[in-house]
Amino acid sequence: MNQTFNSCPNFTTRLETASALVHKAIDAVRQKNIPKRNLIWLELTGCSGNIISLLDGANPDFKSLASQMVNFIYDNSLMAAEGEAAMERLFGMTGGDYILAVEGAVSTKDNGLYNIIGRWKGQPVTAYETIKKFGEQASYVIAVGTCASDGGISAARPNPAECVGIQSLLDKKVIKLPGCPCHPDWFMGTLAYLMLFGEPELDSRQRPLMFYSTLIHDICPRRPYFDQGIFASKLGEKTCMFKLGCRGPVTRVDCPIRKWNDRVNWPIGDDSPCIGCAMFGFPDKMEPFISFDTT
Amino acid sequence: MNETKRVVINPVTRISGFMEIDADIDNSIVTDARTEGLLFRGFEKMLEGRNPFDAVYFTQRICGICSTAHSVASTLALEDALGVTVSQQGRYLRDIIHGCEFLQNHIRHFYQYTAPDFIKLPESNTLFETDHNDFRLPKQKNDLIVKHYFDSLEYSRNAHEMLAILGGKAPHNHGVFIGGITTQATPEKIARLRSLLLNIRQFICDSMIPDAYAVAEYYKEYFEIGRGYGNFLTFGCFDGYERLDTLYVNPSTYSDGRIMELNPGEITENIYSSWYTSRQETYTPFETIPEPDMKKRDAYSWVKAPRYRGLPYEVGPLARMWLCGEYRNGISTMDRTLARVLEAKKVANIMLCLLDNLIPGIDVQKEYEVPQSAYGAGLIDTTRGALGHWIRIENQVISLYQIITPSAWNLSTRDRDNLPGPGEKAMIGTIIRNPDAPVELGRIIRSFDPCVSCATHVYSKGNLIKTMQVVP
Numbered sequence: 017m018n019q020t021f022n023s024c025p026n027f028t029t030r031l032e033t034a035s036a037l038v039h040k041a042i043d044a045v046r047q048k049n050i051p052k053r054n055l056i057w058l059e060l061t062g063c064s065g066n067i068i069s070l071l072d073g074a075n076p077d078f079k080s081l082a083s084q085m086v087n088f089i090y091d092n093s094l095m096a097a098e099g100e101a102a103m104e105r106l107f108g109m110t111g112g113d114y115i116l117a118v119e120g121a122v123s124t125k126d127n128g129l130y131n132i133i134g135r136w137k138g139q140p141v142t143a144y145e146t147i148k149k150f151g152e153q154a155s156y157v158i159a160v161g162t163c164a165s166d167g168g169i170s171a172a173r174p175n176p177a178e179c180v181g182i183q184s185l186l187d188k189k190v191i192k193l194p195g196c197p198c199h200p201d202w203f204m205g206t207l208a209y210l211m212l213f214g215e216p217e218l219d220s221r222q223r224p225l226m227f228y229s230t231l232i233h234d235i236c237p238r239r240p241y242f243d244q245g246i247f248a249s250k251l252g253e254k255t256c257m258f259k260l261g262c263r264g265p266v267t268r269v270d271c272p273i274r275k276w277n278d279r280v281n282w283p284i285g286d287d288s289p290c291i292g293c294a295m296f297g298f299p300d301k302m303e304p305f306i307s308f309d310t311t
Numbered sequence: 312m313n314e315t316k317r318v319v320i321n322p323v324t325r326i327s328g329f330m331e332i333d334a335d336i337d338n339s340i341v342t343d344a345r346t347e348g349l350l351f352r353g354f355e356k357m358l359e360g361r362n363p364f365d366a367v368y369f370t371q372r373i374c375g376i377c378s379t380a381h382s383v384a385s386t387l388a389l390e391d392a393l394g395v396t397v398s399q400q401g402r403y404l405r406d407i408i409h410g411c412e413f414l415q416n417h418i419r420h421f422y423q424y425t426a427p428d429f430i431k432l433p434e435s436n437t438l439f440e441t442d443h444n445d446f447r448l449p450k451q452k453n454d455l456i457v458k459h460y461f462d463s464l465e466y467s468r469n470a471h472e473m474l475a476i477l478g479g480k481a482p483h484n485h486g487v488f489i490g491g492i493t494t495q496a497t498p499e500k501i502a503r504l505r506s507l508l509l510n511i512r513q514f515i516c517d518s519m520i521p522d523a524y525a526v527a528e529y530y531k532e533y534f535e536i537g538r539g540y541g542n543f544l545t546f547g548c549f550d551g552y553e554r555l556d557t558l559y560v561n562p563s564t565y566s567d568g569r570i571m572e573l574n575p576g577e578i579t580e581n582i583y584s585s586w587y588t589s590r591q592e593t594y595t596p597f598e599t600i601p602e603p604d605m606k607k608r609d610a611y612s613w614v615k616a617p618r619y620r621g622l623p624y625e626v627g628p629l630a631r632m633w634l635c636g637e638y639r640n641g642i643s644t645m646d647r648t649l650a651r652v653l654e655a656k657k658v659a660n661i662m663l664c665l666l667d668n669l670i671p672g673i674d675v676q677k678e679y680e681v682p683q684s685a686y687g688a689g690l691i692d693t694t695r696g697a698l699g700h701w702i703r704i705e706n707q708v709i710s711l712y713q714i715i716t717p718s719a720w721n722l723s724t725r726d727r728d729n730l731p732g733p734g735e736k737a738m739i740g741t742i743i744r745n746p747d748a749p750v751e752l753g754r755i756i757r758s759f760d761p762c763v764s765c766a767t768h769v770y771s772k773g774n775l776i777k778t779m780q781v782v783p
Contacts, residue, residue, distance in 0.1 A: 059329075061352065063327075063375040063482075063764050064327050064375045064376065065372070065375020065376070065378065065483065068375045068482050069375070069482055071423075071464060071467065071468065072468050072472075074468060074472075077464065078464060082438060087437045088438040091438065092322055092324050093324070093325065093423075093424075095438050095439075095440075096324075096325075096432060096440065096441045096442075097324065097440055097441060097442045098320055098325070098442065098753050099322070099323075099442070099753075101442030102324050102442075105440065123352075129605075130350070131329065131349065131350045131351070132321070132349040133322060133329055134322040134329075135319060135331070138319075169357075169369070169372040172357045173357065174356060175357075176351070176356050177351050177353060179352070196483055197375065249678060250676050250677060250678045251488060252674050276475050277468075277471050277472040277481055278468070278475075280472050280475050281475045281476055281479050282480060283480060283485040286479030286480075286486050287495075287676075288479060288485040288486070288494075291368055299365075303361065303365055304361075304364065304365055305362070305364065305365045305368050305369075306362075306368075307362065308678045308679060309680075
């Protein structure tokens with residue numbers, strides 16, 4: 017179960033990218049070759065599932081990230097402080113040096129009042145004004161997950177909270193890590209690269225090529241079934257799920273080799289179709305997720 | 312001196328989602344309290360017109376920490392609507408996936424969300440800087456729990472790894488679907504699941520349960536704080552298996568000292584204090600989806616008020632452990648926390664039993680057809696309590712989708728009778744030791760394990776700008 021299906025160095029090397037980068041960054045911090053950077057993690061209009069996914073990181077893991085690589089300044093799910101004292105940690109970074117990671121889209125309806133993330137000096141602080149304030153001033157901005165990258169499910173039609181991805185509110189360039197949720201390797205690898213070398217090579221949609229350069233369909237272990245026209249007619253079958261609505265042919269990310277949760281499985285390995293959760297336009301342009309009545 | 316202080320805590324950190332606690336403190340006693348969610352996305356509206364099968368993957372995105380719960384409830388609603396009877400093997404597989412989420416959630420809730428309220432974590436880590444000093448455990452005991460805080464990350468992660476073995480990935484699994492799960496058990500998967508599960512169970516028994524009792528020993532007054540109504544409700548879980556019977560708890564309620572069978576027909580939702588309008592102020596799940604209305608007078612939250620027989624009910628681990636008779640020590644902040652860690656052990660044992668009964672290589676999937684019109688309900692107890700999904704299908708697409716979450720029960724708003732929700736009720740009457748650092752309120756609310764991402768199809772007080780943080 018833990019084995020990769022392919023021993024090609026192109027695959028195996030890529031699997032080690034994230035952990036190699038994180039270990040290199042931790043070493044560099046320890047030897048004071050690079051500073052331990054401040055990290056602000058904002059949970060905005062979404063499900064807070066990307067911070068949970070980050071906790072699922074195995075190698076590299078969350079503990080080494082939070083204790084050895086960065087100063088984790090703010091995160092709603094994990095920080096010990098609450099109320100104004102918590103917001104002080106965030107606003108205390110004003111004018112300082114920090115890297116900003118954002119999960120969730122941003123609700124823009126009624127000046128952002130549909131998503132309030134806290135109170136500062138008694139006044140409600142919206143997700144909208146927070147991203148405006150802390151986004152432009154950040155050294156780097158990373159959109160973690162599909163909602164922050166492109167609106168995602170929070171912006172699904174009819175988009176009741178009028179959600180948008182964070183780039184549309186910022187002049188500052190946003191590095192996008194779509195995926196619902198974002199894989200912990202994608203985030204930690206990107207963060208380590210930023211600390212060590214600056215901005216990684218990105219594609220035209222601002223995704224790091226080291227994780228987003230391959231189409232799922234091109235490296236799918238079930239590709240031979242597609243090529244021979246052998247298609248599953250229901251879930252649970254071991255053949256190509258193209259006719260059930262698989263979005264592997266349009267989704268660009270390295271799921272088939274990286275897999276999930278300590279590399280134990282992935283959606284197609286679970287005999288279910290890819291739903292394109294790492295693709296722009298998810299979910300509206302990726303639906304229906306499952307259909308039995310295609311020809 | 313008699314003075315009323317208004318205390319506002321926002322954000323309430325270490326919960327899932329955004330929430331404000333708003334309390335009046337009079338002579339050190341909480342005289343009024345409100346819980347308010349601060350995020351609106353409107354999933355019920357989004358689901359209208361979509362392919363019914365998509366609800367299973369779509370609704371999971373309501374919540375990142377309890378996404379499996381939504382996949383299970385929506386699958387049950389679809390099975391009800393399609394008239395699909397799930398096989399016993401299908402149920403075992405699905406319930407094992409669901410069990411993984413209980414383990415993941417309860418371990419993270421105890422160590423990452425609850426422990427920082429009572430345990431001094433190393434402030435050399437910026438994440439752990441605190442705003443109060445009510446830490447009472449002797450250094451040695453404190454430091455052991457600090458060690459377990461970090462050790463626990465491996466076990467909650469492993470619980471999600473188990474979930475992915477059967478469910479493809481976590482959060483937001485692909486495995487739970489009509490008929491059971493998408494894939495099949497293999498001897499290799501069963502062996503791996505058992506091995507991971509035994510390690511997690513050992514951590515629960517050797518570390519988490521003793522740690523929870525260690526905290527309880529030094530914070531004894533929390534057995535008196537945060538009682539609430541003492542009404543309990545469960546939709547049942549790990550129950551009614553053909554051969555294994557009920558391994559945990561049947562759908563039931565507890566009120567006035569009596570345990571009764573649950574009658575789902577008695578569930579209503581009320582929007583008296585919520586920013587919604589509808590033809591009816593109180594409605595049953597299939598009747599209507601209220602429209603958002605920010606300008607509604609006298610409303611203070613977008614959390615609605617679910618009621619059973621017109622009354623607020625508490626849901627969650629304490630409710631279940633009480634109703635199945637395994638925990639009857641008391642009803643309080645600390646009892647909720649103890650019930651949760653004890654439940655983790657119970658669920659681990661149930662999962663071992665289900666694993667023992669798995670038969671490898673059974674395909675539970677079929678080709679399903681969306682009916683022209685149908686309706687169905689999926690009622691199930693999940694990590695945080697009773698979760699209901701109600702679906703109506705017309706012209707082969709979703710025409711109505713109603714979701715009532717556990718945290719909507721626990722964080723519900725006042726109805727026309729002015730009855731506070733269970734979380735609000737639990738705070739009212741509490742003695743606050745230091746009104747400038749009212750740690751009690753966050754501790755009480757966290758004992759409910761609120762998930763505001765779930766409870767809020769919610770928004771809070773658009774045009775109601777309240778005054779300062781602490782107002783004399």
